[in-house]
Amino acid sequence: MMYYGVPLAVRDIKVNIYLSEALNAMVELPTFVITPILLEKFNRRSSVLVNCLLGGGLGVLCFVLTIFGRTNVAFALELGSFFCARIGFNLMAVYMIEMFPTCVRNLATMMLRQALVVGGACCPIIASVGRNVPSLSFAVFGFAVSGLGLFALLLPETKGSNLCDTMEEQELLEAKP
Template sequence: MCVVMGRVWPSFQIAMELISFFSACSAFNMALIYTLELFPTCVRNSAISMVRQALVLGGVLSPLLVAAGRKNNLISFGVFGIAVGICGLPLIGLPETRGGTICDTMDEEEHKQHEKAAASIPTLA
């Protein structure tokens, strides 16, 4: 939208860039929080280190893309948009989240897992 509307209405491009900046900052923080909750304690430090390194590497490489796209906005905005879209596509088909709800506590999740396991065990008649 920044590439298309930026030529027609320049202030729209600034607004969209601010929205994308704040969204990226929120995503950065949520990725770290989600990683904290995702991994068990025994591997949490290693997992957080790898996620943090990937996030920092992305932060280092993003100014290079912006500099490369100074003459042609399609390069920088296009690469960022395509990367975000490709990274989000695998989330559509996850069986863990398709049609399900998120549990508030670990006890609820364990209870749900026990119910699934009990339902899959055949009974002797």
């Protein structure tokens, strides 16, 4: 949701729209280098949690700073929020693949894609809220991503675990202490 919504809501910060879109695109490029490093060095659950909380917190701060007229700082926080959202999505895609056995992995991937589409469809509606209250959409995105990121605490850690082929293998693996 934040990946699609933050670039739509950046018009509320009152910066050059062309510059902001170009910088959002440039900020996205390093995420493809950083994500594999995070996957190698840290566990999945904490990486997703930290990126969601950090991205959400930056989104809320962006809202607060925009209220006080600090648009340049708010824009920098928007870029940081977008950066964390992209890393969080990259991490979640890998994490989701590792959680499910091969026999249902395609279905799980399809559900992740469906969630992406639903989030993308809701973003213009949430971004339009900012027309009445400047940058309120950043707070909405921030609280949503932070809140949903907390659900990562309920997920099992998958780093270093074997990928299962069948549901029976997965159940046996989860039954072990």
